[in-house]
Amino acid sequence: MALEPVISVSGRAVFIPGADIDTDRIIPARFMKCVTFDGLGEFAFYDVRFDPTTGEKTDHPLNDPRFDDASILIAGVNFGCGSSREHAPQSLAKYGFKAVIAESFAEIFFGNSTTLAMPCVVATAEDIVALKDAVEADPTVEVAIDLESMRVRSSAGQDFPVIMPDSARDALISGRWDPIQELLDNEKSIEDRATQLGYV
Amino acid sequence: MGKSLYQKVWDAHTVGQLADGRTQLFIGTHLIHEVTSPQAFGMLRDLGLTVKYPQRTFATVDHIVPTEHQDRPNDPLAAEMMEALRKNCEDFGVTYFDLRSGKQGIVHVVGPEQGITQPGTTIACGDSHTATHGAFGAIAFGIGTTQVRDVLATQTMAMEPLKVRRIEVNGHLRPGVYAKDVTLHIIRLLGAKGGIGFAYEYAGEVFDRMSLEERMTVCNMAIEGGARCGYVNPDETTFEYLKGRPYCPTGADWDAAVERWKSFASDADAHYDDIVVIDAADIEPTVTWGISPDHGIAVSETIPDPAKAATPLERQSIVEALEYMKLPAGIPIKGVKIDVAFLGSCTNGRLSDFREVAKYIKGHKVAAGVKAIAVPGSQIVAVLCEKEGIDQVFRDAGFEWRAAGCSMCLAMNPDKLVGDQLCASSSNRNFKGRQGSPTGRTVLMSPVMVAAAAIQGSIADAREVFAIPQETVAVA
Ligand code: SF4
Numbered sequence: 001m002a003l004e005p006v007i008s009v010s011g012r013a014v015f016i017p018g019a020d021i022d023t024d025r026i027i028p029a030r031f032m033k034c035v036t037f038d039g040l041g042e043f044a045f046y047d048v049r050f051d052p053t054t055g056e057k058t059d060h061p062l063n064d065p066r067f068d069d070a071s072i073l074i075a076g077v078n079f080g081c082g083s084s085r086e087h088a089p090q091s092l093a094k095y096g097f098k099a100v101i102a103e104s105f106a107e108i109f110f111g112n113s114t115t116l117a118m119p120c121v122v123a124t125a126e127d128i129v130a131l132k133d134a135v136e137a138d139p140t141v142e143v144a145i146d147l148e149s150m151r152v153r154s155s156a157g158q159d160f161p162v163i164m165p166d167s168a169r170d171a172l173i174s175g176r177w178d179p180i181q182e183l184l185d186n187e188k189s190i191e192d193r194a195t196q197l198g199y200v
Numbered sequence: 201m202g203k204s205l206y207q208k209v210w211d212a213h214t215v216g217q218l219a220d221g222r223t224q225l226f227i228g229t230h231l232i233h234e235v236t237s238p239q240a241f242g243m244l245r246d247l248g249l250t251v252k253y254p255q256r257t258f259a260t261v262d263h264i265v266p267t268e269h270q271d272r273p274n275d276p277l278a279a280e281m282m283e284a285l286r287k288n289c290e291d292f293g294v295t296y297f298d299l300r301s302g303k304q305g306i307v308h309v310v311g312p313e314q315g316i317t318q319p320g321t322t323i324a325c326g327d328s329h330t331a332t333h334g335a336f337g338a339i340a341f342g343i344g345t346t347q348v349r350d351v352l353a354t355q356t357m358a359m360e361p362l363k364v365r366r367i368e369v370n371g372h373l374r375p376g377v378y379a380k381d382v383t384l385h386i387i388r389l390l391g392a393k394g395g396i397g398f399a400y401e402y403a404g405e406v407f408d409r410m411s412l413e414e415r416m417t418v419c420n421m422a423i424e425g426g427a428r429c430g431y432v433n434p435d436e437t438t439f440e441y442l443k444g445r446p447y448c449p450t451g452a453d454w455d456a457a458v459e460r461w462k463s464f465a466s467d468a469d470a471h472y473d474d475i476v477v478i479d480a481a482d483i484e485p486t487v488t489w490g491i492s493p494d495h496g497i498a499v500s501e502t503i504p505d506p507a508k509a510a511t512p513l514e515r516q517s518i519v520e521a522l523e524y525m526k527l528p529a530g531i532p533i534k535g536v537k538i539d540v541a542f543l544g545s546c547t548n549g550r551l552s553d554f555r556e557v558a559k560y561i562k563g564h565k566v567a568a569g570v571k572a573i574a575v576p577g578s579q580i581v582a583v584l585c586e587k588e589g590i591d592q593v594f595r596d597a598g599f600e601w602r603a604a605g606c607s608m609c610l611a612m613n614p615d616k617l618v619g620d621q622l623c624a625s626s627s628n629r630n631f632k633g634r635q636g637s638p639t640g641r642t643v644l645m646s647p648v649m650v651a652a653a654a655i656q657g658s659i660a661d662a663r664e665v666f667a668i669p670q671e672t673v674a675v676a
Contacts, residue, residue, distance in 0.1 A: 019517060020392065020492055024631045028638070029611045033264065033277040035238035035284045037345075052638035053619075078393045081426070082631060084328040085236065086344035107396060107428055108328065112344035167360060171220040179358040180247070182218055183350055190252070190356055193215045193226045199256070 005175035006117050009099040010144035011071035013154075014061050015132040016045070021075060022082030023109065027091040040087055041094030062095075066139040074132055075102040079120075080109025089113040099145050101152060101162065103128060114168045117177045121145055121162035123152065131158050147173050202467025205320075205433055206364045206399045209339045209464060213322045215356050222358040228321035228338075230257040230351045232294070233307045234264055234285040235612065236326030240348035241288040249353045254293035256355060258316055261285060261298060262306045263612045265605035267575050270299050278613070292352075305578020305604045308332040308546035312416065313580055315445025318457075319434035320464035324351050329546050329628065331422040334431030335415035336438055337464060339399065341429055362428055363397055363473035368404035371480035375670060376663040378556075379414035380548060380626070380646035382406065383421040384486040388496035390476065395427030398473070401466065402432050406480045412441040413552040420547045421628050424493035433465040487659060488630045488644040489533055490521030495630070497533060499649070499661045505529040524632055525641050526620060533659055536643075539621035541572040541654035542635075543599070543647050545609040548626035549577030553647045554585050558593040560648060560666040566598030567657030573600045573615065575607040599654070611636030624653035 031043040049060045057063045073092065079102040080088060089112045092100070100113065100120045113120045123131075134156035135141050142155040145162065147169055153159045171177045194200045203211075215224040232240075237259070244250070251257060264278040289296035297303040297310055304310070308329055311317040319337035323330060328342035343357065350357045367386060387394075400422045407415065415432045422430025432438075439458050442448050449457045484498035497504070503522070506529060509515035522529055527536065543549075543557065554574065566572045574594045576582035582604055585591050591601045608615040609627040616636025617623055623635055623642050630642040643659060652662035663670060 018520070019513070022631045024610075024629070024634050028633055030636070032235055033275075033281060033612060035281060036242060037239055047633050047638040052633075078396075078426075081392065082328070082629065084326060084330075084342035084344055086239075086326075086346060089344075104393070104396070106393075106426070108342060108344060112346065115344065115346045165360065167221040171222075174220070176218075176220055178346070179218060179220075179222070180350055180353065183224060183354040183356050183358065184249075186216055186224060186356075187354075189215045189224075190226065190354060193213070194253070194355065197212065197226065197228070199226070199228060200253070 003175040003178055004117070006119060006172040006177065007148055008144060008146045009072065009119060010142060011098060012067070012069050012139060012141065013072035013074050013131070013135045013143040014067040014070035015074040015135060016061060017076070019076045020078045020081055023080060023085050023088035024082055026080065026088040027085065032085060032087050037087065037090040037094065039094070040091040041096065044091040044095040071096055071098045072143050072145070073097050073100045074128060074135070075100060076128070077103040079105050081106035084108045086112045089116055089118060093118050101128065101131070101145065110168070114171060114177055117172065119145065119147060119164065119172055121152070121164050123160060123162045127158070127160040134158055201471045202469040204364050204401060204466040204470040204472065205337055205431060205464050206339060206362065206401065209320055209322060210361060218358055222360055224356050225322060225359045226356050227324045227351050228256065229311070229316055229323045230355070231307050231311055231323065231325035231330070232257060232259045232348065233327065234261045234281045236345050237288065237348055238281060238284040239345045240326070240352060241292070243346070243349040244352055251292040251294065251352045252355045257294045257352065258311065259285060259289050259294050259296040260304050260307050260310050263606045263610065265299070266614050267602035267605045267607045268614065270603045302579050305581065306546045306549060306606055308420065309549060309577035309581065312336065312412070313445070313578060315442050315448035318442065318448070319438060319461035324357065328423045329420050331427070331429045332416050332420040332546055334419040334422065334429050335412055337431055337434030337461065339429055339431065342423060362399045364401055365395070365398045365474040365476065366401045366403055366472045367476045367478065369406040369478045369480050370404045371406070373406060373480045373483060376648065376668040377483050377485055378646040378648065379410060379417040381483050381486045383418040384488070384493070384496045384644060385483045386478070387421065387425040387494045388486065389478070390425055392424060392492050392494040393426045395422065395425040398427045400425065400427040400430035401472070402430060407432050408435070411552060412437060413550045416550070417547055421493065424628055434461050435465070485646065485649055485662060487533055487649065489525065489527065490518070491524050491630055491632050492521070493628070493630060493644065495521055499534055499659065502530055502532050503527055534661060536659045537622065538570060538624045538643070538653050538658055540617060540623040541566070541570055541650050542575070542608040542623055542625040542627065543573070543650050544575030544577065544607050545627035546577060547628040548647045549575060549581065551581050551584050553626070554581070554590050555588070557647050557651045558590045561597040561651050561655070562593055564597055564655045566654045570654055570657055572598060572654040573602055573608065575602040576604050578604045608635055610634060624650045624659065626650045
């Protein structure tokens with residue numbers, strides 16, 4: 001399976017405030033009643049985008065038309081914690097996000113995102129604040145994440161290093177972010193291992 | 201230097217190294233349910249793949265099942281998901297414990313109950329509370345749907361190794377302090393992100409003495425502490441629990457299995473990346489006050505005051521949590537009114553949980569205005585409770601006695617909070633909106649504490665409500 005390498009991602013960005021944004025917040029459980037992931041994009045952050053009692057739009061950044069074209073999400077610490085639901089990164093990807101920059105990520109969310117070719121990179125709190133200030137001052141600022149040099153640069157002048165585990169970075173830039181083919185290729189070793197374990 | 205159980209299981213299940221440096225790990229047992237598997241089967245069909253070892257995958261239905269009447273036709277989306285699971289299991293030859301099997305229930309209750317969960321193996325399930333199975337000395341991971349596809353197609357998945365933190369709890373728990381308090385206390389100490397990158401090995405005298413069901417309660421919430429998995433080394437308690445279960449070996453095979461399982465336990469001189477030691481006597485009945493599982497305090501404490509926060513970040517997090525919880529800073533958590541009491545979930549929905557509560561609620565009544573529901577974790581738990589008359593004890597006390605499912609742990613079935621109701625809950629997550637209402641509030645606690653809150657109509661210290669004697673523990 002030849003996959004598209006993901007070497008850099010660029011676009012406009014939006015900042016979602018708050019620490020420990022969990023997967024229930026990203027996609028409330030009631031929207032997980034589905035047998036495909038299609039259509040999940042419209043429910044991303046639903047319960048914070050719409051007032052639970054009145055149903056009216058809140059002042060959530062994703063309701064701000066200035067950020068309509070954002071394709072890079074900027075967040076705080078422990079983004080994507082909580083459940084293992086792949087519905088969370090799927091809803092972000094279907095919403096139109098191509099990458100996430102945060103102070104830290106929950107592991108399952110991180111792994112799920114990598115497998116969807118949606119890189120998640122970690123930056124320092126100071127760099128995130130600076131980038132947030134820049135895009136909030138001018139939403140047309142272009143942000144570019146370069147996985148080769150592991151830097152984020154913006155048209156407003158930010159230029160800072162980001163980190164990501166080597167394995168995920170390699171998987172993205174070499175177009176191996178979906179491991180299925182490689183896993184399948186090792187059929188013989190899988191069967192040997194199963195026999196050795198007494199598992200077959 | 202010796203090896204930990206984690207290391208031994210990892211090594212034994214390693215198929216090879218992938219080009220990106222990750223390990224291809226063989227998965228001994230794969231558990232699936234209706235929410236995270238249909239998309240994975242869809243991907244299999246799209247890629248023209250099949251299930252590699254269908255006998256190693258087991259399915260049940262739990263999240264969307266209505267618990268008032270399991271069979272009553274419910275909303276069309278739920279029906280579609282249930283039908284998709286049935287069809288996928290049939291098409292690919294996977295065992296399915298459906299509603300008519302008498303064995304249906306929450307996937308993390310069913311696996312152990314059937315003896316499918318065994319020591320020294322790897323287990324994966326598209327559900328973050330898969331860590332529960334670690335109570336048996338298995339390495340059990342919650343995975344995403346694409347990984348569910350990988351495991352279906354190859355019985356393997358790509359993974360990075362974890363570090364291992366040993367968490368020892370020594371001494372004696374005080375009366376009225378339960379496994380749930382132990383796990384909430386650990387999360388309070390180490391934080392909701394403290395475990396990122398780690399597998400947690402739970403050990404020490406308290407775990408040695410715990411029943412398998414109590415160990416499951418602790419391992420269940422490893423993920424709430426950020427750890428990818430948690431486990432307890434297998435011992436006689438483990439083997440005793442498993443003996444005679446439907447999917448366990450028998451006769452000479454059983455003896456061989458026990459020998460093999462024992463060999464997976466951590467060596468005395470195992471290497472750990474970190475060790476934390478906790479004194480059991482420091483653990484109090486613990487409740488949460490906020491919107492993250494590490495927002496825990498002893499029931500005797502007061503709700504945190506943002507003014508006393510150590511850092512601006514902490515201050516901001518307290519303010520946000522209290523605003524959502526509609527609770528004032530600085531007041532005792534004891535006495536906060538509740539609207540709903542929920543007893544169930546994969547954390548605390550097992551026979552021993554209902555038995556323990558039944559011991560105390562006889563002769564008590566749920567406070568007026570409180571909706572209290574008791575939801576067995578599986579059809580088997582329900583039947584066992586009913587045999588012992590436990591269901592009647594709950595009914596007499598004013599609880600609704602329901603059928604098996606995830607129920608009010610999350611919002612995918614008809615059991616939901618309404619508006620900003622506050623729920624005393626034996627489940628594992630107190631995230632915003634978790635229990636079905638975007639403004640609903642959850643306070644996590646042990647089952648006996650849930651019962652005390654139900655009876656009092658407010659958060660209460662079960663030791664007082666049920667007059668649990670607090671004699672000092674004799675030191676041997
Ligand atoms: S009981 Fe709750 S935590 Fe457990 S599997 Fe069901 S929804 Fe998940």
